[in-house]
Amino acid sequence: xxxxxxxxxxxxxxxxxxxxxxxxxxxxxxxxxxxxxxxxxxxxxxxxxxxxxxxxxxxxxxxxxxxxxxxxxxxxxxxxxxxxxxxxxxxxxxxxxxxxxxxxxxxxxxxxxxxxxxxxxxxxxxxxxxxxxxxxxxxxxxxxxxxxxxxxxxxxxxxxxxxxxxxxxxxxxxxxxxxxxxxxxxxxxxxxxxxxxxxxxxxxxxxxxxxxxxxxxxxxxxxxxxxxxxxxxxxxxxxxxxxxxxxxxxxxxxxxxxxxxxxxxxxxxxxxxxxxxxxxxxxxxxxxxxxxxxxxxxxxxxxxxxxxxxxxx
Numbered sequence: 001x002x003x004x005x006x007x008x009x010x011x012x013x014x015x016x017x018x019x020x021x022x023x024x025x026x027x028x029x030x031x032x033x034x035x036x037x038x039x040x041x042x043x044x045x046x047x048x049x050x051x052x053x054x055x056x057x058x059x060x061x062x063x064x065x066x067x068x069x070x071x072x073x074x075x076x077x078x079x080x081x082x083x084x085x086x087x088x089x090x091x092x093x094x095x096x097x098x099x100x101x102x103x104x105x106x107x108x109x110x111x112x113x114x115x116x117x118x119x120x121x122x123x124x125x126x127x128x129x130x131x132x133x134x135x136x137x138x139x140x141x142x143x144x145x146x147x148x149x150x151x152x153x154x155x156x157x158x159x160x161x162x163x164x165x166x167x168x169x170x171x172x173x174x175x176x177x178x179x180x181x182x183x184x185x186x187x188x189x190x191x192x193x194x195x196x197x198x199x200x201x202x203x204x205x206x207x208x209x210x211x212x213x214x215x216x217x218x219x220x221x222x223x224x225x226x227x228x229x230x231x232x233x234x235x236x237x238x239x240x241x242x243x244x245x246x247x248x249x250x251x252x253x254x255x256x257x258x259x260x261x262x263x264x265x266x267x268x269x270x271x272x273x274x275x276x277x278x279x280x281x282x283x284x285x286x287x288x289x290x291x292x293x294x295x296x297x298x299x300x301x302x303x304x305x306x307x308x309x310x311x312x313x
Contacts, residue, residue, distance in 0.1 A: 015254035035147040038293040044146040046071040049153030079111025079122030126161045128168040146173040155182035159210035170225030177275040217272040226274035235266035
């Protein structure tokens with residue numbers, strides 16, 4: 001949440017779900033901030049299937065988006081709703097105003113927002129030709145270092161569609177990093193129940209069986225053209241990647257004892273990430289230093305015992 005909450009009460013979620021959201025957001029934010037630190041020159045972030053995510057506004061408020069253009073893509077209906085919300089809330093609209101108060105174009109009817117630092121488009125990202133055309137019209141620079149974020153998006157598609165998007169991304173952006181968050185491990189009892197629950201809600205995980213493990217996640221990224229790839233389950237991310245003090249602070253907000261269920265859930269989600277850079281011999285316009293932008297991109301896994309208590313001292 002970035003804007004001031006509505007006076008209507010929010011439905012209270014179980015502590016276990018809240019902690020899962022914390023882990024998810026923190027993990028993706030960690031990789032995003034790593035990307036932003038790669039260089040100080042112009043960069044791009046593209047959130048594909050962005051939904052109502054507020055990462056742009058949070059990073060903008062922190063002053064972290066200097067020399068960054070932020071793109072969000074989602075279905076037309078979603079983009080229309082998001083554009084209406086942004087147009088109606090001053091605290092959101094003011095963040096997308098350009099330098100020297102250059103006004104942003106906000107068109108809720110067509111789900112379009114254009115400003116020097118933020119772009120929104122409504123389209124089906126499975127149509128890569130349309131995506132190329134729409135991004136081209138925004139003035140995207142295909143040569144700039146670019147981070148592509150897929151947060152619970154690809155797993156809802158047929159496998160060929162998700163591979164098509166990843167292959168398109170690796171070919172269009174020669175200097176790029178990619179972050180994926182989604183479910184894994186559908187074959188055990190918990191995974192089967194997860195599949196049934198989401199299918200009953202009208203959200204079948206069409207791509208999960210074809211990309212069902214950490215190894216499969218890594219292989220998909222490499223097959224689609226990325227040079228380096230890794231996948232880590234969220235249980236490992238939570239206990240061996242995220243900041244220990246921040247984790248302890250959050251755990252004390254809502255203490256629960258369902259640690260076995262917590263480990264089980266987190267073991268059925270993962271973060272996969274990849275990157276690529278053009279060969280040094282290629283005249284890409286990048287300096288020698290820029291050919292090593294992503295040397296430190298990715299998680300550092302700390303050796304740590306699994307926590308079996310409700311909170312960390």
